[in-house]
Amino acid sequence: MIRVHYFARLRELAGKGQETLDREQMTVQELLDWAEESYPGFGKDDIQVAVNEEYALPGDVIHSGDECAFIPPVSGG
Amino acid sequence: MKPFEVVETPIDAQVYSDYVLHAGAGAVTLFTGHVREWTHGVRTVYLAYEAYVPMAEKKLAEIGAEMEAKWPGVKVAIAHRIGELHISDIAVVIAVSSPHRKAAYEANEYAIERIKEVVPIWKKEIWEDGEEWLGAQKKYPEKGVDSV
Numbered sequence: 001m002i003r004v005h006y007f008a009r010l011r012e013l014a015g016k017g018q019e020t021l022d023r024e025q026m027t028v029q030e031l032l033d034w035a036e037e038s039y040p041g042f043g044k045d046d047i048q049v050a051v052n053e054e055y056a057l058p059g060d061v062i063h064s065g066d067e068c069a070f071i072p073p074v075s076g077g
Numbered sequence: 078m079k080p081f082e083v084v085e086t087p088i089d090a091q092v093y094s095d096y097v098l099h100a101g102a103g104a105v106t107l108f109t110g111h112v113r114e115w116t117h118g119v120r121t122v123y124l125a126y127e128a129y130v131p132m133a134e135k136k137l138a139e140i141g142a143e144m145e146a147k148w149p150g151v152k153v154a155i156a157h158r159i160g161e162l163h164i165s166d167i168a169v170v171i172a173v174s175s176p177h178r179k180a181a182y183e184a185n186e187y188a189i190e191r192i193k194e195v196v197p198i199w200k201k202e203i204w205e206d207g208e209e210w211l212g213a214q215k216k217y218p219e220k221g222v223d224s225v
Binding site: 005007008009011012046050053054055069071072073074075076077 | 110126127128129131132133135157168169189192193194195196197198199200201210211212
């Protein structure tokens with residue numbers, strides 16, 4: 001199981017703050033592709049993925065048990 | 078308080094200033110970012126901030142470590158508030174002490190720039206007639222994105 005978190009615009013789009021995917025492993029890019037397909041308008045090209053609270057690259061592999069988060073452009077401050 | 082934290086209650090800036098002050102400090106810079114009412118002619122009613130809290134606190138601590146590496150001798154505390162914030166509320170506080178003033182000024186500005194780049198915190202502007210999540214890469218020709 002891979003847990004994914006949604007924040008801000010993406011949380012409202014998905015209608016939830018988090019969910020789990022029944023997958024053993026997938027790449028960050030595959031996760032983004034899955035999200036775009038599941039939630040039209042996701043806008044994956046502008047979104048970073050954090051794996052276990054660190055920014056990850058598209059080719060990085062996510063494993064079952066990892067905590068992932070979609071990070072849309074930040075706007076703190 | 079923790080030196081790098083995301084909080085849900087009003088920020089008392091003095092707490093962070095006191096935290097960084099020590100006998101070797103000759104200067105303390107205290108930056109507070111506030112909710113602004115007017116941005117490019119559009120009136121904000123309030124802001125709603127949201128964060129990926131554990132990662133945000135980790136990133137704030139990393140920024141602190143970057144500052145200590147770039148300006149040896151600085152001591153740093155940073156807090157960001159989330160939830161509903163109203164006009165003039167403090168959204169972020171950055172306290173930096175250093176032996177001499179130049180490093181305290183420079184390091185403090187560095188911190189806010191880095192926060193806007195890497196810390197997973199998001200701001201939604203609520204106006205009288207609508208609302209929008211802001212993002213650094215989004216462009217609002219009329220409203221601009223440079224809140225706080």
